[in-house]
Amino acid sequence: MSVRALPSYAFDRWHVATDAGAGVASAITGLEVARIGQQRLDFVGMAAHARKVGGPALRALTFHQRASLLKGLADALLARKEELYELSRHTGATRSDSWVDIEGGIATLTSYASKGRRELPNDTILLDGDLEVLSKRGSFVGQHIMSPLQGVALHINAFNFPVWGMLEKLAPTLLAGMPAIVKPASATAYVTEHAFRIMQEAELLPAGALQLVVGGLGEMFDHLGGQDVVSFTGSAATALKLRAHPVIMRENVRFIAECDSLNATMLGPDAGADSPEFALFIKEIVREMTVKAGQKCTAIRRILAPRAAVGAVEAALKQALAAVKVGDPAQEGVSMGALVSRDQRADVRDKLAAIASDGRIVFGTPDGVLADAPEGGAFLGPVLVHCDAPHQARHIHDTEAFGPVATLMAYDGLDDAIALARRGMGSLVMSLFTADVAVAETVVTGVAAFHGRLLIVDRDCARESTGHGAPLPGLVHGGPGRAGGGEEMGGLRGLAHYMQRTALQGSPRMLAAISHRWFPGAPQVYDGPHPFRLKFDELAPGRSFRSAAREVTLADIEHFAHFTGDTFYAHMDEAAASANPLFGGRVAHGYLLLAFAAGLFVDPAPGPVLANYGLNRLRFIKPVKPGDAMSVELTALARNRRSKDQGEVTWDVRLSSQNGELVATYELLTLNAA
Numbered sequence: 001m002s003v004r005a006l007p008s009y010a011f012d013r014w015h016v017a018t019d020a021g022a023g024v025a026s027a028i029t030g031l032e033v034a035r036i037g038q039q040r041l042d043f044v045g046m047a048a049h050a051r052k053v054g055g056p057a058l059r060a061l062t063f064h065q066r067a068s069l070l071k072g073l074a075d076a077l078l079a080r081k082e083e084l085y086e087l088s089r090h091t092g093a094t095r096s097d098s099w100v101d102i103e104g105g106i107a108t109l110t111s112y113a114s115k116g117r118r119e120l121p122n123d124t125i126l127l128d129g130d131l132e133v134l135s136k137r138g139s140f141v142g143q144h145i146m147s148p149l150q151g152v153a154l155h156i157n158a159f160n161f162p163v164w165g166m167l168e169k170l171a172p173t174l175l176a177g178m179p180a181i182v183k184p185a186s187a188t189a190y191v192t193e194h195a196f197r198i199m200q201e202a203e204l205l206p207a208g209a210l211q212l213v214v215g216g217l218g219e220m221f222d223h224l225g226g227q228d229v230v231s232f233t234g235s236a237a238t239a240l241k242l243r244a245h246p247v248i249m250r251e252n253v254r255f256i257a258e259c260d261s262l263n264a265t266m267l268g269p270d271a272g273a274d275s276p277e278f279a280l281f282i283k284e285i286v287r288e289m290t291v292k293a294g295q296k297c298t299a300i301r302r303i304l305a306p307r308a309a310v311g312a313v314e315a316a317l318k319q320a321l322a323a324v325k326v327g328d329p330a331q332e333g334v335s336m337g338a339l340v341s342r343d344q345r346a347d348v349r350d351k352l353a354a355i356a357s358d359g360r361i362v363f364g365t366p367d368g369v370l371a372d373a374p375e376g377g378a379f380l381g382p383v384l385v386h387c388d389a390p391h392q393a394r395h396i397h398d399t400e401a402f403g404p405v406a407t408l409m410a411y412d413g414l415d416d417a418i419a420l421a422r423r424g425m426g427s428l429v430m431s432l433f434t435a436d437v438a439v440a441e442t443v444v445t446g447v448a449a450f451h452g453r454l455l456i457v458d459r460d461c462a463r464e465s466t467g468h469g470a471p472l473p474g475l476v477h478g479g480p481g482r483a484g485g486g487e488e489m490g491g492l493r494g495l496a497h498y499m500q501r502t503a504l505q506g507s508p509r510m511l512a513a514i515s516h517r518w519f520p521g522a523p524q525v526y527d528g529p530h531p532f533r534l535k536f537d538e539l540a541p542g543r544s545f546r547s548a549a550r551e552v553t554l555a556d557i558e559h560f561a562h563f564t565g566d567t568f569y570a571h572m573d574e575a576a577a578s579a580n581p582l583f584g585g586r587v588a589h590g591y592l593l594l595a596f597a598a599g600l601f602v603d604p605a606p607g608p609v610l611a612n613y614g615l616n617r618l619r620f621i622k623p624v625k626p627g628d629a630m631s632v633e634l635t636a637l638a639r640n641r642r643s644k645d646q647g648e649v650t651w652d653v654r655l656s657s658q659n660g661e662l663v664a665t666y667e668l669l670t671l672n673a674a
Helices: 043-059 063-079 081-091 095-119 164-176 186-201 236-243 246-250 276-294 310-322 342-356 414-422 437-450 491-498 508-515 554-564 574-579 590-601
Strands: 008-010 013-015 022-025 032-036 126-133 141-148 153-156 180-183 210-212 229-233 254-258 264-267 302-306 360-363 383-387 405-411 427-433 451-457 476-478 487-489 499-506 544-546 609-620 629-641 646-657 662-673
Touching: 008 043, 022 186, 032 186, 043 141, 043 180, 043 210, 063 081, 063 095, 063 164, 063 186, 081 095, 081 186, 095 164, 095 276, 095 491, 141 491, 141 508, 153 164, 164 180, 164 186, 164 229, 164 487, 164 491, 186 210, 229 236, 229 491, 236 254, 254 476, 254 487, 264 276, 264 414, 276 310, 276 405, 276 427, 276 451, 302 310, 302 414, 310 360, 310 383, 310 405, 342 383, 342 405, 405 414, 414 437, 427 437, 437 451, 451 476, 487 491, 491 499, 499 508, 554 590, 590 609, 590 629, 590 646, 590 662, 629 662
Parallel strands: 153 180, 153 229, 180 210, 229 254, 264 302, 264 427, 302 405, 383 405, 427 451
Antiparallel strands: 008 013, 008 210, 022 032, 126 141, 141 499, 360 383, 476 487, 544 629, 609 662, 629 646, 646 662
16 A cells, blocks of 8 residues: 555645654554654644534534434445455454454444434434423423533544544434544554545535544643533543543543453353353453454453363363464454554563463463564464462453453352452453353342443353444443443433533423423414324424213223223123222223224324324323213324424323313324325
8 A cells, every 4th residue: 555644634624744754554564554744733723613613513403414414424434445444454453353343333323323313303402301390280390401512522542443433432423413523543543534534525524523633632632621522542541641631620521431441251150161151152252362453442351260160261262262373364364463563562562471470371472473474563462361369460450461362260159250350440341151040140230330331141142142342332332440431332322422411491381392392281272173184394293182072881891891802800890890999890991092082083084194103101090980981182292204205293192081180191103294
């Protein structure tokens, strides 16, 4: 590949460094693949551009429109993924390593795009929780809402996942409606820059929504404020330095950190050497030691096995690791590539020396030359350390060698295993291999507070399990303590890091107008045609219909019971029903009331209502007895456009008795033509 100076992207244009800069070497050959110079960027202006141009443009879009942007970016990257694979090889990654980074990152964008369309409203307002009634008569209410912060999100990423690391932060940030400035690690910035370029060339994002800094951040931290967010992935030492910045502390800037993590895996005492869980345990450890050459924040660093099984575990691991071929990923048969740089290899060797002082190396030659690896690269074979006295050891529990290094240790009983797992002082993930649910429950209870994610693997889920080291868009990625104390992704939870929760207080009328949703006590409109005769675009929240009353007879109840087969005693046995303190006599079926309700409010002729596709929040409040009369009040609660031709309408449905008492409530979902 040709060597070029990597530009930054600021103020919606590319900026090339003015000096020769420092070279970035290929992890495979040691030859220069890119240069990073000093960028004379206006960092204060970049942040202001994001806040004043990118932020308003993103906030003007609905969640569905932002989701469509994410899908478009994913499609653009997928169409040019081979360009990224070619560059990624120079980071030392195999094709399968790069698949996790490149297509895993694209899948994260796609996942958030899908969630945005399916789970968020086609609106700029996001409600958080239910309405809170704050007064006796309901004229004063409260509603939590989420709105995007009006600052800039500064993303500082690690070297190990130059594509996924960028995209997993960008997906929730952009969906929330916040602009971002991306700062990649220099060692693999040439891959990040190309992925960023593909997204910019797609011409989908508003001006100011996304900027890129290759190189240092200059004085940007000095100009952050309370509306800004810093999301950092890297070492705990760097996180501490950044978190302690006076501006971060003074302005209470949100700081999300994902740091060092001494992740553990545990073999349950039930998993003997001939069990499926034992084989899965060995396979997973080898995979986690060799994928990305162990350069994963989620990689297995500590291996916990029952003392009776630790010898078998060591033997099985040594046999499996001996089959790993380390070398140039372009060569056939190579299953593990290089560390990202020779500096990184030197750091791993230093950390390994400390870890090995707590035990002995039982597999691997950390300082040796690998037969299949080019001399100029940053290759290091997998190394397994065995620690015989893990409770007396120090380094294995507080030193992370960010490479293909793991330590095996024995435990004596589950309490001992839990104590050893906790010695990591907080990690991103722990995995447990067991088929015994009692073992799983005990371990989860003992260690859950120390981990961001717990994976329990048994023969039932193994085929479809994504594995120990795979963060997923729908689940939290982060961990307590040493792991940084932050969270990323987590499905729609991830948006909350880039939004402010605000408690609105006021009248139902005022909050309904602001929230674009009808609330009880807000105005209702009964005049005009039946609401089912109105198209989606004509139907405003608050549009209502009140039905006539219908008497529920004993004959109705008995007919429904025999017709459906639901002959529960409360409907058919007067004596038994009278003895029940909830009923005091025979009562109508709840589902009979729903069927009668539909008959009372449905307008049967063809019209804008295309389909009824569900009920939410159904509650039966008061029994209906033979001779009672019921009526229905139907109110358009909220609208959510799904396409230019159709939209989802949520209806508030209230069933009342002849005395005006509520007997049932639910939300009805219909699909309406626009």
